Amino acid sequence: MTSWPRDPNIGPAAAAAAAGPTCTKSGASSLSLFIPSPLLTVQSRANFASQSPGIFGSEALVREERGLRRRSDLTSCVGGLGVCQQKEEEEAADKAAAMAGGVRGGLPAGVEIRGEFRPCYESILTHEALAFVAALEREFRPRVKYVLQCRKEQQARFDAGELPRFDPATAAIRDGDWTCAPIPDVIADRRVEITGPVERKMIINALNSGAKMFMADFEDSLAPTWDNIVRGQINLRDAVNRTITFEDTARNKKYELKEKTAVLLVRPRGWHLPEAHLEIDGEPATGALVDFGLYYFHNQAAFRAAHGQSGPFFYLPKMQHAREAALWNAVFERAQAAAGAPRGSVRATVLIETLPAVFQMHEILYALRDHSAGLNCGRWDYIFSFIKTVRAHADRLLPDRVLVGMTQPFLRNYTELLIQTCHRRGVHAMGGMAAQIPIRDDKAANDKAAELVRADKLREVRAGHDGTWAAHPGLVPMVLEVFDANMPGANQVHVKRDDVSVTCQDLLQMPKGVRTLEGLRLNTRVGVQYVAAWLGGTGSVPLYNLMEDAATAEISRVQNWQWIKYGAMLDGELVPTRVTRDVFQRVLAEELERIEREVGAPRFRAGRYQQAAQLFARQCLAEQLDDFLTLDAYRHIVRLVPSSRI
Numbered sequence: 001m002t003s004w005p006r007d008p009n010i011g012p013a014a015a016a017a018a019a020g021p022t023c024t025k026s027g028a029s030s031l032s033l034f035i036p037s038p039l040l041t042v043q044s045r046a047n048f049a050s051q052s053p054g055i056f057g058s059e060a061l062v063r064e065e066r067g068l069r070r071r072s073d074l075t076s077c078v079g080g081l082g083v084c085q086q087k088e089e090e091e092a093a094d095k096a097a098a099m100a101g102g103v104r105g106g107l108p109a110g111v112e113i114r115g116e117f118r119p120c121y122e123s124i125l126t127h128e129a130l131a132f133v134a135a136l137e138r139e140f141r142p143r144v145k146y147v148l149q150c151r152k153e154q155q156a157r158f159d160a161g162e163l164p165r166f167d168p169a170t171a172a173i174r175d176g177d178w179t180c181a182p183i184p185d186v187i188a189d190r191r192v193e194i195t196g197p198v199e200r201k202m203i204i205n206a207l208n209s210g211a212k213m214f215m216a217d218f219e220d221s222l223a224p225t226w227d228n229i230v231r232g233q234i235n236l237r238d239a240v241n242r243t244i245t246f247e248d249t250a251r252n253k254k255y256e257l258k259e260k261t262a263v264l265l266v267r268p269r270g271w272h273l274p275e276a277h278l279e280i281d282g283e284p285a286t287g288a289l290v291d292f293g294l295y296y297f298h299n300q301a302a303f304r305a306a307h308g309q310s311g312p313f314f315y316l317p318k319m320q321h322a323r324e325a326a327l328w329n330a331v332f333e334r335a336q337a338a339a340g341a342p343r344g345s346v347r348a349t350v351l352i353e354t355l356p357a358v359f360q361m362h363e364i365l366y367a368l369r370d371h372s373a374g375l376n377c378g379r380w381d382y383i384f385s386f387i388k389t390v391r392a393h394a395d396r397l398l399p400d401r402v403l404v405g406m407t408q409p410f411l412r413n414y415t416e417l418l419i420q421t422c423h424r425r426g427v428h429a430m431g432g433m434a435a436q437i438p439i440r441d442d443k444a445a446n447d448k449a450a451e452l453v454r455a456d457k458l459r460e461v462r463a464g465h466d467g468t469w470a471a472h473p474g475l476v477p478m479v480l481e482v483f484d485a486n487m488p489g490a491n492q493v494h495v496k497r498d499d500v501s502v503t504c505q506d507l508l509q510m511p512k513g514v515r516t517l518e519g520l521r522l523n524t525r526v527g528v529q530y531v532a533a534w535l536g537g538t539g540s541v542p543l544y545n546l547m548e549d550a551a552t553a554e555i556s557r558v559q560n561w562q563w564i565k566y567g568a569m570l571d572g573e574l575v576p577t578r579v580t581r582d583v584f585q586r587v588l589a590e591e592l593e594r595i596e597r598e599v600g601a602p603r604f605r606a607g608r609y610q611q612a613a614q615l616f617a618r619q620c621l622a623e624q625l626d627d628f629l630t631l632d633a634y635r636h637i638v639r640l641v642p643s644s645r646i
């Protein structure tokens with residue numbers, strides 16, 4: 001059953017037609033937006049609902065229509081774009097409802113757009129797409145809250161002295177002889193995956209990069225401003241439909257897709273991040289469900305049509321337990337059923353990037369066994385999570401961030417166990433991201449950076465990884481070369497790594513190395529600059545020739561916090577010094593001055609460095625560690641407009 005494609009008014013073709021020209025950043029909404037679309041009538045919605053029972057059943061539609069009536073009382077429109085006069089007559093009421101927030105067909109009952117509504121959003125924030133997201137939210141919100149509460153309770157146990165371990169209750173899953181559903185042909189060979197935010201030009205560059213796959217990111221590398229989120233959906237829709245283009249007028253450069261492009265994977269936000277600009281029944285929506293729901297709704301049919309009925313494909317970030325994977329699995333089941341898509345067409349790769357999750361890898365694959373595309377070593381968040389999980393253990397202070405590399409035993413053990421686990425279950429074990437990026441103006445430094453990436457990729461392919469990540473198109477040819485030379489087949493799932501034997505202690509082994517004042521300085525300098533960029537709407541930046549994103553910045557933050565909290569000795573100094581609040585404050589002041597010198601006074605003044613420094617300092621000095629830097633920072637990028645709620 002294919003309910004979406006049957007309705008000519010809904011789905012990619014209609015969306016593309018409705019999208020019109022690419023939205024420009026400055027594109028302000030105009031009143032013409034409020035003309036209700038003739039494309040979408042109550043009748044067409046009723047047809048759609050009758051084709052897709054389940055979450056779009058007719059009862060829900062009736063409720064929706066009643067809600068639309070109530071909206072006749074609207075006194076102001078979402079987006080601060082104009083004022084709708086109260087109307088008595090039913091006809092006028094319908095019209096006002098249809099116009100609410102510029103959403104064609106009106107907002108579904110209980111849905112509020114609290115962010116600005118730009119003209120180009122119209123093709124993404126449609127009545128049907130929002131109703132789909134709302135249905136997911138209503139069904140899964142309690143479970144999202146539950147898994148987040150479980151995280152809190154688990155952390156309380158760690159704080160009370162427990163250490164992560166394999167769960168005796170699920171030994172049968174770990175010991176059992178089962179495999180995940182076979183890997184679809186279209187993703188059998190994923191030797192190089194480029195990653196990047198859902199930014200228009202970067203999407204085109206990434207798809208054209210020569211990588212096998214492209215992970216388009218709503219997570220670590222994206223600052224989730226409302227505009228970035230909705231524009232990201234527009235960009236992805238155009239990418240799936242292969243209509244995406246971009247014109248850099250300043251450089252007189254046009255971008256379009258080559259004939260052969262990478263296969264798209266999408267990483268929605270983690271379970272913890274809310275989407276404040278979209279409210280469902282008076283509460284902010286779950287960022288993950290917004291990203292997944294909008295993308296799935298608009299693209300599932302076109303994606304499958306282009307990929308032998310497989311897909312869409314996803315990456316799932318920052319999970320801590322198999323119950324969170326089971327939640328994603330339920331979301332996939334529901335979405336597929338609503339779309340009439342084949343069960344198991346959606347495939348997802350889970351990032352093992354939290355310390356608790358490494359003890360749950362078999363369980364996570366089991367929970368997603370019909371929708372799994374394997375696991376990935378998200379090394380940066382993993383290091384962050386390692387520190388965060390043992391936050392109450394004063395004896396677990398890490399050395400300088402630059403010393404925590406992939407050959408440290410705790411990281412090597414985790415990657416090898418991940419490879420063994422995935423291959424035993426018949427799915428891909430993906431490698432991770434080396435942070436080095438090309439350095440344009442210094443050949444020697446560039447060669448050195450390239451060598452570090454090459455060594456990292458060589459280690460990965462030799463260990464048995466089936467593919468890896470590249471941060472930049474300039475690295476793709478070299479990474480491909482390493483995998484081509486060492487992985488003759490499409491993957492090496494057949495390499496079972498029975499030799500690997502990893503215990504709890506092996507995964508918790510402390511990394512070796514010293515702590516230095518320069519380590520504290522670098523954490524601070526990088527952390528502040530990253531937060532400043534993020535507050536300005538950019539989620540991945542080059543800093544000191546390395547890629548920095550939310551995960552790497554988190555390491556800087558929690559490492560500083562850990563050192564300050566426990567008065568770590570900087571034992572790598574000639575005269576060992578203790579880190580105190582005072583030492584940190586002095587370092588922060590000096591590093592801010594250095595940043596100003598480096599970026600120049602005008603850019604410093606125009607940027608959000610002072611605000612970033614305050615936020616970063618608050619986080620580093622907090623008595624209790626905040627779970628996520630981005631949760632605190634998110635409050636500063638939320639831009640709400642007056643609500644249209646009655």
Ligand SMILES: CC(=O)SCCNC(=O)CCNC(=O)[C@H](O)C(C)(C)COP(=O)(O)OP(=O)(O)OC[C@H]1O[C@@H](n2cnc3c(N)ncnc32)[C@H](O)[C@@H]1OP(=O)(O)O
Nearest residue numbers: 195196202205206220221380433471472540541542547551
């Ligand atoms: C921990 C994790 O989660 S890792 C995964 C998440 N993080 C990421 O995905 C980071 C991806 N990488 C990036 O964002 C970028 O490479 C950065 C920010 C690190 C550096 O970007 P820039 O400073 O723009 O690099 P640079 O100036 O060398 O770029 C050259 C060209 O390559 C493009 N480019 C750079 N990185 C990418 C990428 N990952 N995808 C697509 N295009 C890219 C640039 O847009 C630019 O294009 P143009 O020449 O057409 O204008």
Ligand SMILES: O=CC(=O)O
Nearest residue numbers: 378379380381551
């Ligand atoms: O998402 C990847 C990571 O390393 O973190």
Ligand SMILES: [Mg+2]
Nearest residue numbers: 220378381551
């Ligand atoms: Mg990550």
